[in-house]
Amino acid sequence: MKAEFKSVEFAPGKTLSVDTGRLAKQANGSAVVKLGETMVLATATAAKEAKDDIPFFPLSVEFRETYAAGGKFPGGFIKREGRPSDKEILSCRLIDRTIRPLFPENYMNETQIICQVVSSDGENDGDVLGAVASSVSLTLSDIPFDGPMAQVRVGRVEGKLIINPTVSELEFSDLDMTVGGTLENVVMVEGEMEELSEQEMLDAIDAAHESIKKLCEFQVELRNEFGKEKWEVPEPEKDEELRSKVLEQLGNQLEEVSRAELGKHEYNSKVDEIIKDVIAKLEEDYPEREDEIKEFAGDEQKKLLRNLILEEQHRLDGRKPDDIRNIWTEVGYLPRTHGSSVFTRGETQALVSVTLGTKRDEQAIDTLFDTEPKRFMLNYNFPPYCVGEVKPMRGTSRREVGHGMLAERALQSVIPSAEDFDYTIRVVSDILESNGSSSMASVCGGSMALMDAGVPISKPVAGIAMGMVVGEDGKSVVLSDIQGEEDHMGDMDFKITGTPDGITACQMDIKVQGISAEVMKEALEQARSGRHHILEKMAETISQPRAELSAYAPSSIKLEIDGEQIGNVIGPGGKIIQSIQRETETVINIEEVDNKGIVTVSADSDENARKAVEKIKALTGKLEEGETYLGTVRAIKEYGAFVEIMPGKDGLLHISEIEHDRINNVSDVLQEGDKIEVKLVRVESGGKLRLSRKALLPKPEES
DSSP states (O other), rough: OOOOOOEEEETTTEEEEEOSSOOOTTSSSEEEEETTEEEEEEEEEEEEEEEEEEOOOOOOEEEEEOGGGGGGOOOOSSSSSSSOOHHHHHHHHHHHHGGGGGGGGTTTTEEEEEEEEEEEESOSSSHHHHHHHHHHHHHHHSSSOOOOOOOEEEEHHHHHHHHEEEEHTTTTTTTTEEEEEEOOOOOEEEEEEEEOOOHHHHHHHHHHHHHHHHHHHHHHHHHHHHOOOOOOOOOOOOOHHHHHHHHHHHTTHHHHHHHOOOOOOHHHHHHHHHHHHHHHHHHHTTTTTTHHHHHHHHHHHHHHHHHHHHHHOOOOSSSOTTOOOOEEEOOOOTSSSSSSEEEEEEEEEEEEEEEEEEEGBBBOOOOSSSOOSSEEEEEEEEOOGGTTTOOOOOOOOOOHHHHHHHHHHHHHTTTTTTTTTOOOOEEEEEEEEOSOOOOHHHHHHHHHHHHTOOOOSSOOOOOEEEEEEETTOOOEEEESSSHHHHHHHHHEEEEEEEEEEEEEEEEESSSSSSHHHHHHHHHHHHHHHHHHHHHHHTTTTSSOOOOOOOTOOOOEEEEEGGGGHHHHHOOGGGHHHHHHHHTEEEEEEEETTTEEEEEEEEESHHHHHHHHHHHHHHSSSSSOOOEEEEEEEEEETTTTEEEEETTTTEEEGGGGOOSSSOOOOGGGGGTTTTEEEEEEEOOOGGOOOESSSSGGSOOOOOO
16 A cells, blocks of 8 residues: 655645554554654554543653664664653653643543654654644544644744754754644743744744644644544533532632632641531532542632632732742852752742763763753752652652753753853752742752852843633633642643843643733733843842852863874873873863864862873973973883883983993982983984983082
């Protein structure tokens, strides 16, 4: 059966093709999406029966890049793909967050999307293609889905927006943003940028949405031609009598608690007490109906909180929609780290540390599209105690990977280049308390910790999480600095980071079917105001990088040598460079750039680094006949001694040149390891060195 690809030009010069109905036919739906020579296979599979005993939609999304797709072998000892890379985890999160809001509310069948990059041309990334393939497979399947949707990447090179830029084009782009949406609205946004303005970001989103519309229209055509009939999702039966009884027992208790401006745990404890009391009062008439009672009470609680915001602009903690929670900060809290900070905003707190290392501390990367090592990384940890829970800690979660990458992208554009600051930089953010916006606390705390470490970042960076509540009549209220309940019961989580001069990263998730351009513009402007307020609070503690690094940070010295001298420093089999590193307790790295050797010396102490530099300078300097050198006796022979005057450069000190008086045994005067001054008498053919010690000694007086 020959492939019959259907194609659409969704952006200038960009044609996407789809093959369906031939591969993976036992899944409910499948599709292969192709751009250039990159192809992604996506399958959608769902259980026949719904799950009634879980409070959330059981959707799982997997994304895999096989090395075979690019004609490569996996690096390392085991020649088989292992656990998902961070890139794969981030890609599956992008897909999940775009399609999850598009399933019917009452659909609770376990559903799995699997995307596989089966061919890669090394230029067209498979992540956004995987999102389109996922939507096609769901749209054509019998699984209930309120799509289609599509994703595109937006770049900007020399001021020109590019849809789905290639890997090569992204190297020159000041924008790397993924946008997901439907025919009507934008659903998801995530990316990094180099201090773009709010309007520039909106223009990029608008351009992306135009291409998304074309891809969605194309999928509608495919559905009309190949689509299966969708399953019906039955409306859940609600016991209205029980609901009425629950509301009667609740009375105005939830409203009173919601207006009391309580902290997170106090609020949750009082709500739990109210619901437990209602369950106890109804237990006799409605035995074993605890879950339904909790659901009705939860629905009422959500409705009440949303109405308070929509009608009175009243939030749980008493803030107005654009108010920021109280902030306190501290730097230098951890004495032995190279930099540290504590950033606390309301009931969210991050303890952030910075570690500076050498080039050998860079993170090795081996993925299908990227093999360049990372010299800046941010790790985000979310231990269970930060929300007052007890849970097993078994490795890094997908959420931690995603939040850490968002914070890393937020700070990436202000990190100095290796030429200006030749250190590997690791930031670790440990969330100690969480009531919303912990990733943004990591950005703020990370910026402050970097300045405390003396890392010359170009500007401080702050982040803020924006929320939104949309009423049935379409009325909406945008909220600044949302906390946990507002995230849980609201309709949007829009995280925006930036410097005083522009946006550096963003991430938007929504629970409704889309967000209008007007609301997004309002959110961005309100976020800009909030970001500037937070930056001012941070500046009260630290406003610029410290002039000096921590005393515990490694010392790093860079020097340039002639390219022809690189071999002299390395020596045969690396013997000389290893000897220098061993003797001076340093790490030496040499790179050849434009026929020059760029040498970086790193050590725990400045003294050791300088000792190594002196040895390297001696190795790469020119030997001058008649000059005096401090050498080390390396070998004793009957006819003289061999003295090392530079690392790897020995000369013969003949027995007749040791002293003015005749000596019978060299060992009577010299021993191996002795430090002596010698004069370089001449450099013979073949590079042999002739030395003299007696030339530096005063001549004996004649008797």
